Amino acid sequence: MASSTDQNGQNGHAEVLGSEFTRSVIESMGPNTSPRLREVMTALIKHVHDFARDVQLTTDEWMAGVQLINWAGQMSDNKRNEGQLLCDIIGLESLVDDITFSAATRSTSGVTASAVLGPFWRSDAPIRENGTTISFDTPEDGQVVLMHGTVTSVETGEPLADATVDVWQASTNGLYEQQDPKQQDHNLRGVFKTDAEGKYSFYCLRPTPYPIPQDGPAGKLLDLMDRHIFRPAHIHLMVCASGCRSLTTQIFDEDSTYLSNDSVFAVKDSLKVRFVPRKDDPKAELELEYSIGLAKAY
Amino acid sequence: MASSTDQNGQNGHAEVLGSEFTRSVIESMGPNTSPRLREVMTALIKHVHDFARDVQLTTDEWMAGVQLINWAGQMSDNKRNEGQLLCDIIGLESLVDDITFSAATRSTSGVTASAVLGPFWRSDAPIRENGTTISFDTPEDGQVVLMHGTVTSVETGEPLADATVDVWQASTNGLYEQQDPKQQDHNLRGVFKTDAEGKYSFYCLRPTPYPIPQDGPAGKLLDLMDRHIFRPAHIHLMVCASGCRSLTTQIFDEDSTYLSNDSVFAVKDSLKVRFVPRKDDPKAELELEYSIGLAKAY
Missing domain, CATH: 2.60.130.10 (Aromatic compound dioxygenase)
Structure with a gap:
């Protein structure tokens, strides 16, 4: 991604947790993860982290997103999703x-x-x-x-x-x-x-x-x-x-x-x-x- | 993204809805969107679409994710998130x-x-x-x-x-x-x-x-x-x-x-x-x- 960084930081947000952090999250998956779940979660974690870094997502913005998602579940039932x-x-x-x-x-x-x-x-x-x-x-x-x-x-x-x-x-x-x-x-x-x-x-x-x-x-x-x-x-x-x-x-x-x-x-x-x-x-x-x-x- | 495609399809998943589709979703945002929300949603939509294309996410897998997210909201309250x-x-x-x-x-x-x-x-x-x-x-x-x-x-x-x-x-x-x-x-x-x-x-x-x-x-x-x-x-x-x-x-x-x-x-x-x-x-x-x-x- 254009604005991603690594922990040695080559660009504008040099200090932000970078690709090494992302790799550590991905590598925490154990050996008994199914190959397909590993593939999906690896890509999901990379994209979610890159998204957060790309827009320099703040805790308040992230929490607004969490609340939106929790609200979605709370409104969902067997007649509504x-x-x-x-x-x-x-x-x-x-x-x-x-x-x-x-x-x-x-x-x-x-x-x-x-x-x-x-x-x-x-x-x-x-x-x-x-x-x-x-x-x-x-x-x-x-x-x-x-x-x-x-x-x-x-x-x-x-x-x-x-x-x-x-x-x-x-x-x-x-x-x-x-x-x-x-x-x-x-x-x-x-x-x-x-x-x-x-x-x-x-x-x-x-x-x-x-x-x-x-x-x-x-x-x-x-x-x-x-x-x-x-x-x-x-x-x-x-x-x-x-x-x-x-x-x-x-x-x-x-x-x-x-x-x-x-x-x-x-x-x-x-x-x-x-x-x-x-x-x-x-x-x-x-x-x-x-x-x-x-x-x-x- | 390495495996993204456009609608004229240059690679392996040539026929999958590609960057033109993603652009059409992003461009549906109206003129009164706040600049920051536009920035965040543009990046979010791109990353979510690229994630789906990268792993060739199926409807069953996506729905499993939706259910996981709805479940999260349903378990959340003022004491749990x-x-x-x-x-x-x-x-x-x-x-x-x-x-x-x-x-x-x-x-x-x-x-x-x-x-x-x-x-x-x-x-x-x-x-x-x-x-x-x-x-x-x-x-x-x-x-x-x-x-x-x-x-x-x-x-x-x-x-x-x-x-x-x-x-x-x-x-x-x-x-x-x-x-x-x-x-x-x-x-x-x-x-x-x-x-x-x-x-x-x-x-x-x-x-x-x-x-x-x-x-x-x-x-x-x-x-x-x-x-x-x-x-x-x-x-x-x-x-x-x-x-x-x-x-x-x-x-x-x-x-x-x-x-x-x-x-x-x-x-x-x-x-x-x-x-x-x-x-x-x-x-x-x-x-x-x-x-x-x-x-x-x-």
């Missing part, structure tokens, strides 16, 4: 998602791109029947969409039966059901299984932009960084099928605001979709056909 | 202490070196009379020490009257009073004021090595890193006087184990002390004279 949200607003979840999933499959034609999970997925969403709705408290300003498509293996080109399509979205007030006492449990979320032809379908809402929670450390940090708190309109999807690499992604309304400055940096061009008018269906005014290509399993 | 302890075990508190205090005064002869605050200081410790004890539940295996000395301004060379010497230490069971329901409130801590000659004195315990808490994320991380959890025997001090730079430090028993491998990396050679036998005092078997030199205020 503020530590995750702090990572999201500095782009870290998008980056590790890219490292883990997208980079490996980007060159494979037809594979649907991944996007971050976000903090509002629930592992206990109910399984629902194709053609049914996930909107049980449809708001007055909500536009109902029939969303449907086929899940396909890009390896074989064949549709995948019995794939699960887990979908979740916020209501038009910007809240997921677990954030909103006025929505019923599991409103706007559900798991659908593809039929023998690999098809899924459900009614949902046209998504709308919404603010991420402002009452915690992520909201506070966004405010300090003079950034807005909005996410563009999107629907979350998690798609799994036997023999295929599971996909976590989000699709974005191409007409939404905030596509170019998502507060959590999740938008990808290939994930933008267009909602079109639907005719002759009293249950929905819009339609979205969205088919999903899965890569083969690891 | 596990976020701080996580920083301590990777040397960060010692580093920022060094940046903030020691580096600036190291060249001034006679200034007592600083050391980390640690998570067990309390802002509401009682003021006690010189010559009294801080040990109200003296354990059977405890050795009582009369600790005394003079607080001096290194600028003027004069002793400082009305300086406050805030002292706190663990009992021989390794627990501070707020961790131990068997100790009375504020046992083994107190604030003493120097007299007209700059002198302070109190009875305390000879400190003993102890383990840092094992039941939280810091203990878990130490275990994963195959490191021990012990701190060498030490007494905490915070010394303040009008016109002088406040000092937070620790003094270490030169006969203690773990001096060379303190789990929080706080030991400095100049802070090692020798306890000597005390004669003709029924209240103490040991004595420690320890005088403190303060630098002038900022």
